[in-house]
Amino acid sequence: MSAPFSICGREISPGSREVIELPLPPLSTHSALHMPAHVIRGKKDGPCLLVCAALHGDEINGVEIIRRLVGLGALDKIRGTLIAIPIVNIYGFIHLSRYLPDRRDLNRSFPGSETGSLAGRLAHLFMNEVVEKATYGIDLHTAAIHRDNFPQIRATLDDAETRRIAEAFHAPLIIDAGLRPGTIREAAVKMNIPWLVYEAGEALRFDEISIRAGVRGIVNVMREVGMLRKSLRKKSYRPRIVKSNFWIRAPQSGILRLTAALGASVSKGDILGYVADPYGGREEQITSPDNGIIIGRTNLPLMHEGDAMLHLARFRDNASASETVDAFQSELDPVESTGISGSEPIA
Numbered sequence: 613m614s615a616p617f618s619i620c621g622r623e624i625s626p627g628s629r630e631v632i633e634l635p636l637p638p639l640s641t642h643s644a645l646h647m648p649a650h651v652i653r654g655k656k657d658g659p660c661l662l663v664c665a666a667l668h669g670d671e672i673n674g675v676e677i678i679r680r681l682v683g684l685g686a687l688d689k690i691r692g693t694l695i696a697i698p699i700v701n702i703y704g705f706i707h708l709s710r711y712l713p714d715r716r717d718l719n720r721s722f723p724g725s726e727t728g729s730l731a732g733r734l735a736h737l738f739m740n741e742v743v744e745k746a747t748y749g750i751d752l753h754t755a756a757i758h759r760d761n762f763p764q765i766r767a768t769l770d771d772a773e774t775r776r777i778a779e780a781f782h783a784p785l786i787i788d789a790g791l792r793p794g795t796i797r798e799a800a801v802k803m804n805i806p807w808l809v810y811e812a813g814e815a816l817r818f819d820e821i822s823i824r825a826g827v828r829g830i831v832n833v834m835r836e837v838g839m840l841r842k843s844l845r846k847k848s849y850r851p852r853i854v855k856s857n858f859w860i861r862a863p864q865s866g867i868l869r870l871t872a873a874l875g876a877s878v879s880k881g882d883i884l885g886y887v888a889d890p891y892g893g894r895e896e897q898i899t900s901p902d903n904g905i906i907i908g909r910t911n912l913p914l915m916h917e918g919d920a921m922l923h924l925a926r927f928r929d930n931a932s933a934s935e936t937v938d939a940f941q942s943e944l945d946p947v948e949s950t951g952i953s954g955s956e957p958i959a
């Protein structure tokens with residue numbers, strides 16, 4: 613006999629799937645607001661995986677990842693429970709904004725408090741009604757507005773279980789990232805919940821490779837923790853762990869032309885782009901300060917001195933990291949791998 617599983621006061625019986633509506637503070641118009649959560653419970657007991665997206669309301673790749681994930685037929689046979697929440701920051705999502713209406717960042721407001729700000733209350737509700745039920749968590753993000761991230765996992769790798777699922781996700785790159793105060797990851801780690809942040813793509817855009825890699829990654833984790841049957845397919849690359857990473861910043865204000873692509877392997881001294889004044893005058897070359905791979909870049913050509921232009925990652929072995937990036941790109945490229953750029957999910 614399985615132990616009862618309830619969320620928001622609703623009991624979910626084994627072998628059923630439901631959409632639960634978590635009640636939220638209404639809009640200022642008094643329009644009622646809810647946070648829909650898919651809850652899929654297998655017939656057999658197993659772990660509880662929480663997958664959530666759009667904690668930053670403008671980071672929407674994860675919304676599409678979850679839409680495709682919950683449509684997979686394989687979920688009919690899971691062990692344990694999948695909680696999948698496509699839009700956590702509903703308020704920000706409506707306004708195409710990272711933030712909440714009180715201008716706070718929800719992902720700096722955890723664990724929150726019942727009597728705190730709107731952000732604090734939302735964080736508190738999310739911790740108590742959702743995160744608390746999870747044995748594993750995956751939080752889906754993109755780069756901030758006007759920036760793009762090469763698909764990467766961020767996690768605390770000194771925890772063996774976290775490292776196991778970080779590698780199983782099979783994003784090409786993994787960053788052993790310190791815990792930032794107020795994030796949901798920090799709050800979850802304090803509750804001993806192995807937690808991954810998947811960072812891929814740009815805010816307010818869909819990126820097909822990032823979406824495919826996200827759906828596949830979640831399925832891979834479900835296989836690793838015993839929620840789905842393991843796959844016998846041989847992997848074409850090994851995820852690489854970033855040794856160190858830093859932003860290359862604009863040496864002067866002006867107009868930026870980047871020549872380095874996301875995912876490019878670069879050597880020390882390579883030209884990565886140019887910053888010029890907008891009137892045809894002074895132009896400065898941007899050269900790479902080291903060998904590595906471009907894992908993030910700005911898409912905005914307007915710079916102030918000191919603005920972040922390119923995120924460079926260094927590896928113990930740059931050549932094999934570059935091979936991983938190439939293998940990942942050719943495997944996931946929607947045109948190369950299937951001949952169509954549609955939305956067929958990869959499972």
Ligand SMILES: [Zn+2]
Pocket residue numbers: 668671753754755
């Ligand atoms: Zn984010």
